[in-house]
Amino acid sequence: MTTRDIVFVVVGAITGLSALLAVTTRHVVHAALWLLVALGSLAGCYIVLGQELVGLVQLLVYVGAIVVLVLFALMLTRAPIGPKDEIDTPRWQRAAAVALGAGLTALIATLVIPVLGSQLVDLDGGAAAAGQGSSAGATTPGIARAIFGTWVWPFELLSVLLLVALIGAFAVSRLVLGSRATRVTRATGAGDSG
């Protein structure tokens, strides 16, 4: 058992545990934060396995963007953040979710482990292989060549897509800002509750 194995097991355990907490906690913000831990430690798993680019992308995209997006969505929609019984999922749904999740895990495991379980990859040879990898290779220089050479146009276009998502989110979710409007909002809120 090498140091790498130990680190992998530890990081993997953190990933699994925080993922479990993310789906079992009753606070939606806590769930988002546990998700942050789970995705972050998953990036650790990738780095231990020698795929530093995948790890960094995982950090940037999932931790940096997706979780922030979740929190941002909670903020924009002014969703209730404490535990609330009326928005809680019913028991049967949770049971069904557990069954589905377990089923999917079992399915993927039965498919992937027999096929790839016997293959061994030399992690320390990764750096040497990267130097001579082809442009289609999955190494970091190979991916960089592909993104900024062949795929530069779709890559740049995705920034337009992100921009439109941002404008769209504001165009749809914007409520009246300003003192007079806020007062009216409060007044209607008070009227509803009273």
Place this chain on the structure above:
Amino acid sequence: MTTFQVANIDYIAILPLLIVFGTAVIGVLVEAFVGRERRHTIQATLAVAGLLAAFVAVIVATGHMGLTLGHVDTATDRHLFALSIDGPALFMQGALLLLSVLGVLTMAERLGGTGSDTFTPSGASTPGSQIEAVSARAGLITSEVFPLAMISVGGMMLFPTVNDLIGMFVALEVLSLPLYVLTGLARRRRLLSQEASLKYFLLGAFSSAFFLFGTALLYGYAGSVYFRDLSQAVSAGPISMNGLLVPGAFLVFVGLFFKIGAVPFHAWTPDAYQGAPTPVTGFMAACTKAAAFGAILRLAYTGLDTARWEWTNGLIVVAILTMVVGSVLAVTQTDMKRLLAYSAISHAGFILVGVIAFDQKGISSVLFYTVAYGFSTIAAFAIVGLVRQGGSEATHLSQWAGLGRNHPLVAGTFAFLLLAFAGIPLTSGFVAKYVVFSAAIGTGGATGTGLVIIGIVCSAITVFVYLRIIVLMYFSDAPDDTVAFVTPSAVTTFSIAIGTMVTLALGVLPAALLDLADRSSVFIR
């Protein structure tokens, strides 16, 4: 160690796209820095100016046709180019730009208000709530619609231009996402609009997933997503791999069929058309359809052309279903916008008949049809949006009774556009149907002839639908005279007039555009 190969970029060739996206970005800046009073005017002017400049750039780009934004892989001699600037692509880009000029002008209609008349000032407010009333009184406007529309136009222009499946997927998303948002921003009948937006979004997300799944399968088959490689792989590939090819092609086509509203992927069309702000409906009906047909042509003629025998039968079934279901269900509609939505579905079926011709004539007929239909439909929806009762749009058919007596000019124009949809001679609709059907008979063989017969029967059904409206407008009494045609400003009048005149001109003198479409019907791969 392989060296880095820089992508060759012909900036003149992609200038139209750069101008459109650039205008959208400037529009976002305008949104941030310009005061509320002047924002609407500046945004609308900017959008129209950008579209016109891009149209000029398209004309310039005709001298720079070819593959661009990529390189030839020296090791394998593969052409890795992201964009293919060729005849059909530039024709579609030009057509889309002119159609969107009319679309944007219709969206800019203010009817005396501070912002666009048909867009809500605050998208998230509950319909009928006090927040909504306050934001309307405060003069808030949703002028983001112009940058959103511009980005959508950019995505539409890309859709027929891309040279690989990944680029096509990104273009699909870039054109769809703004449309989902625009659909949900109607000022009146907000619940209907929000429902339409959600439905459109969910079904659109499903169809994107189908497209992506199909892309993955085709990549598994060919080892590449470029259309050229795909086509070569199919002609060289082993038949045992068809388990990947056939579902892959099917799923990719499903994604595209969804965008044109072909049956059985049409369920969103009536709801989205009815709920969306009427100018957006016109824009969507004309431009999305044109762009998606451009993409279907590219996929069918350059990517999967060698696998034609695998998927042609599926396409024929879809075309028949689309024509029949669209025409028959149009008969039962009582809402004007839903009726035009089903009419749009049946038109998608007619255009698919042209796609099945598999010939240069087929390409040019599809190009001509989308342009002819686009101009008529934008003008028709612009008129629908201006017939009002008590401030909101009078879209129920019964409200249109007797419109011909009170507003002869408007009813006459609308009747003319309906005749164009029906395909009566001296309108663009007749010429469009004629070229599509003659292409199908010319090279489609017995199947083509069969399709044309079904198409003619369906046209006859739709003639009944349109004539019923004309009879309703002219020969029945108005229930009361509260239904009024709101007099629009010069911009909407301009777009209705241009749309109608193009419909007439293409019906009387179609030769110029037919000739252009003929000359533009060669794909570069």
